[in-house]
Amino acid sequence: MADRSPLALWRGFLARPNDDRGKTIFVAMLVAAVCSVFVTGATVVLRPIQAANRAAETQLRLEALVSAIPGMRDLLATGGDLATVVVDLETGMAARDVTPETLDAALQDPANYIALDPETDIAGIGARPRYVQVYIVRREGRVETVIFPLIGAGYNGPLEAMIALSGDMNTIAGLTVTRQSETPGLGARIEEEAWQSGWAGTEVRDPAGTMKFAVARGPSVSPYEVDGITGASRTGRGVTQMVRFWLGDNGYGAVIDAIRRQEF
Amino acid sequence: MRPPLRQTFLTPLIHENPVTLQILGICSALAVTTSLDTALTMSVSLTVVLVLSAAAISLIRQHIPVSIRLIVQILIVASLVIVIDQVLQAYLFDISQRLSVFVSLITTNCLVLGRTESFARSNPVLPSVVDAAGNGFGYSLILVVIGSIREIFGKGSLMGWPVLPTVETGGWYTPLNLMLLAPSAFFLLGLAVWAIRTILPEQAEPLSHQPPDHPEAAE
Numbered sequence: 001m002a003d004r005s006p007l008a009l010w011r012g013f014l015a016r017p018n019d020d021r022g023k024t025i026f027v028a029m030l031v032a033a034v035c036s037v038f039v040t041g042a043t044v045v046l047r048p049i050q051a052a053n054r055a056a057e058t059q060l061r062l063e064a065l066v067s068a069i070p071g072m073r074d075l076l077a078t079g080g081d082l083a084t085v086v087v088d089l090e091t092g093m094a095a096r097d098v099t100p101e102t103l104d105a106a107l108q109d110p111a112n113y114i115a116l117d118p119e120t121d122i123a124g125i126g127a128r129p130r131y132v133q134v135y136i137v138r139r140e141g142r143v144e145t146v147i148f149p150l151i152g153a154g155y156n157g158p159l160e161a162m163i164a165l166s167g168d169m170n171t172i173a174g175l176t177v178t179r180q181s182e183t184p185g186l187g188a189r190i191e192e193e194a195w196q197s198g199w200a201g202t203e204v205r206d207p208a209g210t211m212k213f214a215v216a217r218g219p220s221v222s223p224y225e226v227d228g229i230t231g232a233s234r235t236g237r238g239v240t241q242m243v244r245f246w247l248g249d250n251g252y253g254a255v256i257d258a259i260r261r262q263e264f
Numbered sequence: 265m266r267p268p269l270r271q272t273f274l275t276p277l278i279h280e281n282p283v284t285l286q287i288l289g290i291c292s293a294l295a296v297t298t299s300l301d302t303a304l305t306m307s308v309s310l311t312v313v314l315v316l317s318a319a320a321i322s323l324i325r326q327h328i329p330v331s332i333r334l335i336v337q338i339l340i341v342a343s344l345v346i347v348i349d350q351v352l353q354a355y356l357f358d359i360s361q362r363l364s365v366f367v368s369l370i371t372t373n374c375l376v377l378g379r380t381e382s383f384a385r386s387n388p389v390l391p392s393v394v395d396a397a398g399n400g401f402g403y404s405l406i407l408v409v410i411g412s413i414r415e416i417f418g419k420g421s422l423m424g425w426p427v428l429p430t431v432e433t434g435g436w437y438t439p440l441n442l443m444l445l446a447p448s449a450f451f452l453l454g455l456a457v458w459a460i461r462t463i464l465p466e467q468a469e470p471l472s473h474q475p476p477d478h479p480e481a482a483e
Contacts, residue, residue: 018328018330019329023327024332027327027332028329028336031324031339035339035342035343036343038343042346042347042350042351043346046350046351046353046354050357053353053357057357157365181365184302185298185419185441185444
């Protein structure tokens with residue numbers, strides 16, 4: 001009589017020759033199942049910590065950006081007010097039914113993305129979200145500074161940054177890079193304060209309204225340029241395109257116009 | 265007769281170093297050695313993956329069907345790499361951002377599959393783990409040396425601490441940008457291979473052909 005207990009079945013199974021077809025398939029399935037349990041477990045268990053890391057990083061950079069803008073600390077200390085607003089890039093107004101709390105859920109929905117064709121997609125991002133969270137600093141009802149998040153493509157991978165524009169919506173007050181994977185020591189120097197400090201006071205458009213901003217190849221020679229980084233021209237071009245896209249008509253253009261008309 | 269464990273561990277450090285003798289795993293050795301902390305993190309990650317995958321594969325070695333053995337090994341290695349990558353992203357966020365894609369690429373590191381295929385698959389767990397650790401440390405040794413040299417001469421610092429005062433901070437040292445680019449790792453690795461093979465001539469490979477200009481050399 002064959003023993004039919006599971007343990008005996010298991011033993012009998014292991015005793016089968018290794019080139020047995022049934023054993024081959026079973027071993028493959030078993031290894032795959034065990035591995036997927038490990039991978040899924042690690043991903044699920046660690047996801048909250050990773051999300052917290054990312055959020056903390058972004059918050060830290062935002063605070064650093066705000067405090068690096070000349071006079072901003074005093075402004076906030078003397079009655080200035082930093083507000084978080086979700087804007088609708090289609091209308092240029094504050095979003096009606098999306099709040100900072102529901103923004104993540106809204107961005108899960110592919111319907112809230114607009115695919116970009118190659119001519120307009122100068123920043124290399126493929127699709128642009130409809131809702132973005134921006135930060136507006138007001139004083140006595142007047143918009144002093146607006147901080148816009150930016151995403152783009154660098155030399156080695158995606159770029160994420162935040163740019164602060166002064167109330168005239170043309171003068172850059174500061175920039176901070178929140179995510180990059182550029183070449184260490186070359187393109188990665190866009191993360192350094194020394195480079196970012198050169199952004200304050202740079203203008204985006206000339207008086208005629210033409211987009212002029214660029215990361216120069218070498219030292220900047222006009223009020224519309226910031227210094228380039230030697231050996232990182234592709235990263236510089238990525239940053240230029242990212243800023244031009246987001247501050248242009250396909251990015252925050254409608255929002256910037258609305259702020260200029262003092263509708264915020 | 266299996267060699268003693270001590271020898272299994274020590275041989276891969278210099279005498280059979282996986283990077284300088286077998287020239288395995290050099291893609292990552294070139295990419296992550298721009299500074300010492302990334303080189304160290306990469307070394308630890310690779311050693312952990314190597315040891316755990318060697319243990320797992322050695323444990324089930326009697327039951328791996330020959331026809332699918334490479335798939336089974338890669339599956340185990342890849343799963344371990346994903347787990348390590350997730351752990352790094354959770355607890356060493358800064359460094360994981362700088363290592364970016366290279367941790368995931370441990371999966372395709374010839375060194376890992378090389379050891380599991382040639383050693384762990386045919387040896388008991390303990391020697392396999394010791395062999396994996398030895399190879400992991402051999403790899404780490406090269407990465408740490410190259411990483412230190414590149415960081416010192418490329419940025420004037422070590423682990424982020426200033427060593428050579430750079431011109432930018434008012435010192436005298438002008439950082440060598442070349443050291444931060446991949447070719448410099450090639451040069452350093454080549455010099456290391458040269459140095460080791462000069463000291464240990466038995467590692468040098470015979471010439472595969474004679475240069476045509478010197479026919480008299482071919483005896």
